[in-house]
Amino acid sequence: MTVVTVLEPIHFDDHPAGPEESANAAASSPSIVRPLRIGVTTLWLSVIVLLPLAAIVWQAGGRGWQGFWPAVTSHAALESFRVTLTISVLVTVLDVIFGLxxxxxxxxxxxxxxGVIxxxxxxxxxxxxxVTSLVMLxxxxxxxxxxxxxxxxxxxxAMALAFVTLPLVVRAVQPVLLEIDRDAEEAAxxxxxxxxxxxxxxxxxxxxPALLxxxxxxxxxxxxxxxxVVTIGGAVPGKTEVSSQWIRSLVENDDHTSAAAISVVLLAISFAVLVMLRTVGGRAARREEEAE
Known part of the structure; x- marks a missing residue:
């Protein structure tokens, strides 16, 4: 009896995978790099930002709503909010004009x-x-x-606040202004x-969007x-005492819960304004893209 062994032909690939195919294969294969990167970023953000915010909110509610509401609606607190918001809005408008x-x-x-400027x-x-406060003084x-x-x-x-905030507007607008196509201006x-x-x-x-x-x-x-604003303002109640200075006064008087309550209000105002302006700016950017 004769035994015949049949061997399967071996095919050699004359065209090895190119760089694009290798990259696609690597992208499709499971990897721990991306989850690890996201996890490290989330952990770092939690330690630096989320945990301190959670701590200040927890401290603000230390005496419950009965302690939070009187702290943020006292005469001194309301006066500090009025001074802070009035001057801040005025300075922001000036920053937008002169920053542009x-x-x-x-x-x-x-x-x-x-280059020096x-x-x-x-x-x-x-x-x-x-040092800014001493310079202003x-x-x-x-x-x-x-x-x-x-x-x-x-x-x-207002002068002290404008000094420290004007660069924020300038640096937000400057790169966008550099990228604007001059052809449309010349055509107009x-x-x-x-x-x-x-x-x-x-x-x-x-x-x-950049201005917002x-x-x-x-x-x-x-x-x-x-x-x-420490030295130039002087923390005159109802006149130059901003909320951050009122917070310092509360801390010095060992009223940390009330100080945390004022801080939470400032955080809420700041967050609401940022979200609102980013939303308006995002819509403006989308309209600009659609127009193009």
């Missing part, structure tokens, strides 16, 4: 010392806020070298549109600022 103007000059104009925009980020205090006396006045507080000008019309119909809609983002950051920084 500053970014425009830095992007569209060429002049001697432009651009670097100076970031100086408030580098200075400790208490030296410049606008009772011994002002320029003859402007703003110590213990709302304009003095060739059709007889004035500079104001061109800015209002072409440039401003493209800048709106900068405004939200500036407003949130204003209502939370403490160090830059």
């Amino acid at each position: 103007a500053t970014a425009w000059v830095l992007v569209r104009d060429d002049f001697a010392g432009k 651009d670097a100076l925009i970031d100086l408030p980020f580098a200075l400790p806020t208490i 030296a410049l606008y205090g009772n011994a002002s070298p320029v003859g402007i006396h703003l110590q213990h006045t709302p304009p003095g507080v 000008a060739s059709l007889g549109a004035t500079r104001v019309t061109t800015f209002r119909t072409i440039v401003l809609p493209a800048l709106q 983002t900068g405004a939200g950051l500036a407003f949130s920084r204003c209502i939370a600022e403490f160090g830059s």
Whole structure:
């Protein structure tokens, strides 16, 4: 008997997988890199942001609603909210106007010392806020070298807040202004549109999301600022005492629960404003994309 063994033909692939096929295979294969990355990010965010926020909310409710409501509706608290919100809104509006103007000059104009001015925009980020307060006191205090006396006045507080928040608007607007297509502006000008019309119909809609983002950051920084207004403001109740200074007074009087309650209100206001402005900015960006 003859045994015949049949061997299956062996096929050799003359075309090995290319880089794209290898990448697709790697992407389709299960991997722990992405879940690990997400987990580390979530853990770090929880430790740095979520846990402190949860702790301040827990402390604010230490005496229940009966302790929270009187703390945030007392005369001193309401006066501090009024001063804080009034000055913060005013400073935010000024930041948007002058921040846009500053970014425009830095992007569209060429002049001697432009690099120095651009670097100076970031100086408030580098200075400790208490140094800012001392600088403002030296410049606008009772011994002002320029003859402007703003110590213990709302304009003095506004000047200090504008100093530390203006760069937020400038840096939010500047990169968007750099990316705007100049061809549309030149086409509008060739059709007889004035500079104001061109800015209002072409440039401003493209800048709106960035302006809203900068405004939200500036407003949130204003209502939370403490160090830059300590000496120039003087914490005069009902006049220059912002909520952060009222919180310090409560802490010094060992009333940590009331201080946490005021902090929660400021957090809620800041979060609501940021969400609102981001929503409006997102809708404006989508309309701009659809128009293109």
